[in-house]
Structure formats: structure tokens, C-alpha cells
Amino acid sequence: MSTDNLHRQSIPLDSRLRLCASFVREGTRLADVGTDHAYLPVYLACRGKILSAIACDVRQGPLNNAKSNIIRFGVENTVSTLLSDGLDEVDPNDACDIVMAGMGGELIAEIIGRTQWLYDSSRRLILQPMTRAGTLRSFLCASGFRIEQEKACISGGKCYSVMLCVYDGIIRECGHRFEYIGMLGEDDSHEAAAYTDMVKGKLSRKINGLLRSSKDDEAAYYQGIYDSIRSKV
Numbered sequence: 001m002s003t004d005n006l007h008r009q010s011i012p013l014d015s016r017l018r019l020c021a022s023f024v025r026e027g028t029r030l031a032d033v034g035t036d037h038a039y040l041p042v043y044l045a046c047r048g049k050i051l052s053a054i055a056c057d058v059r060q061g062p063l064n065n066a067k068s069n070i071i072r073f074g075v076e077n078t079v080s081t082l083l084s085d086g087l088d089e090v091d092p093n094d095a096c097d098i099v100m101a102g103m104g105g106e107l108i109a110e111i112i113g114r115t116q117w118l119y120d121s122s123r124r125l126i127l128q129p130m131t132r133a134g135t136l137r138s139f140l141c142a143s144g145f146r147i148e149q150e151k152a153c154i155s156g157g158k159c160y161s162v163m164l165c166v167y168d169g170i171i172r173e174c175g176h177r178f179e180y181i182g183m184l185g186e187d188d189s190h191e192a193a194a195y196t197d198m199v200k201g202k203l204s205r206k207i208n209g210l211l212r213s214s215k216d217d218e219a220a221y222y223q224g225i226y227d228s229i230r231s232k233v
């Protein structure tokens with residue numbers, strides 16, 4: 001394939017990163033935290049959707065992969081790389097939309113918590129936790145971030161949630177149902193149903209394990225959460 005053809009081509013993205021990309025504003029300055037191969041910023045730059053992007057990672061190895069893709073797809077003028085733990089080294093002026101995808105929910109919450117300039121209603125956070133999505137939702141509710149939209153997707157046979165969050169300073173009561181399934185409880189798509197089924201499956205395995213260990217009180221606690229998820233509000 002000629003270099004020209006490569007330049008005109010957009011990098012292929014799986015449905016999980018495509019869903020993250022769909023929440024990014026047209027013409028924004030993007031920071032992609034934990035970028036690894038920089039697939040997301042390169043995809044958006046190839047499509048002319050963003051003004052600039054910083055592909056950040058805490059490790060040099062992933063940043064080398066990111067640099068290769070940036071050069072391979074000819075988007076050096078739009079996408080740059082940065083060695084950074086979370087957003088610690090990022091200039092706030094370069095990050096209007098911030099994506100954190102493919103990392104644990106606790107780590108994402110910890111990065112947000114220590115980055116004061118994210119507490120600003122003009123910025124958008126696009127979050128896709130790999131684990132502990134509930135911990136992240138609880139943190140967002142308790143920290144004044146509104147989850148404006150949440151959608152689920154299925155990629156490689158697994159279900160993921162992607163949240164679009166904006167700071168408004170209002171502290172919200174999270175509640176178990178919202179902690180476990182977020183806005184997906186009110187979503188009729190088959191992806192949201194699959195996500196809810198996944199959460200219910202995890203809970204029922206946990207409940208059964210607790211019952212086998214005769215921890216009836218704890219089992220009853222999780223059964224209450226399971227029931228709140230099952231009931232449509």
C-alpha cells in the first residue's frame with residue numbers, strides 16, 4: 001500500500017473505542033489518557049474531527065507504539081505524545097475533551113480526583129472503565145460530576161459502558177441501582193440489556209458464593225441490590 005493511501009485511510013477502531021470517539025466534540029482539543037497505541041486520537045485526526053490531541057501514557061513503551069501509528073497515518077500535525085501519569089503533565093489549555101478508556105474505574109476516579117482543573121463545566125470527560133464501574137459512578141456522584149449520557153457496547157464478546165460526564169458541582173445520592181448499572185437501566189438497547197445481564201450474573205454468582213459460606217446477611221444485602229436492578233423504575 002502506498003503512503004498516500006495510508007494517509008487517506010482511517011485507522012480501524014473496535015466498537016468500544018468507536019463509542020468513546022462518538023462522544024468527542026467536533027473541533028475539540030483532546031487528551032487521551034492511557035492511550036497505548038493512540039488508536040482513538042489517530043482515528044479522530046484521520047477523520048478531521050479534532051483540532052489537536054495529546055496521546056498520554058505513563059509508560060514509554062506504549063508511547064513508542066503511539067508514535068509509530070501517528071507517523072504511519074500521517075497525523076503528526078494534529079496528534080502529539082506525552083509521558084504523563086494521568087493528566088499530571090498535561091497543559092489544561094490542551095485538553096477540552098478528555099478520554100480515559102481501558103483502565104480500571106478506581107484508577108480513573110483517582111486521576112480525576114487529583115486533577116483540579118477537571119472540576120470545570122466546560123470540559124467533557126469520556127470514561128470507559130474496564131473494572132469497578134460502580135466505584136467510578138459513586139465517585140462521580142459524590143464529586144459533583146453529572147453523567148450526561150451513558151451507553152453500552154459489546155466488543156470481543158464482552159460488554160462495556162462508556163460515560164459522558166460534565167462537572168456541575170451538584171453532589172448526588174448515587175443509590176445501588178445507579179452505582180451498578182448507571183443510566184443503562186433506562187436504556188432499551190440490546191447492548192444495555194446485555195450489560196445489565198452481565199451485572200446481574202456477577203451479583204448472582206456472588207450471592208450464591210455467600211450463601212454457600214453461610215454468610216446469609218451479606219447475601220441478603222446483595223440480593224436487595226440484585227432486586228433493585230431487576231425492577232424497572
Ligand SMILES: C[S@@+](CC[C@H](N)C(=O)[O-])C[C@H]1O[C@@H](n2cnc3c(N)ncnc32)[C@H](O)[C@@H]1O
Nearest residue numbers: 033034035036057058059062084085086101102
Ligand atoms: C489497556 S490500555 C488501554 C488503551 C486504550 N486507551 C484503550 O482503551 O484501548 C491501558 C493503558 O493505560 C496506561 N496507564 C496505566 N496507568 C496510567 C496512568 N496512571 N496514567 C497514564 N496512563 C496509564 C497503560 O500504560 C496502558 O498503556
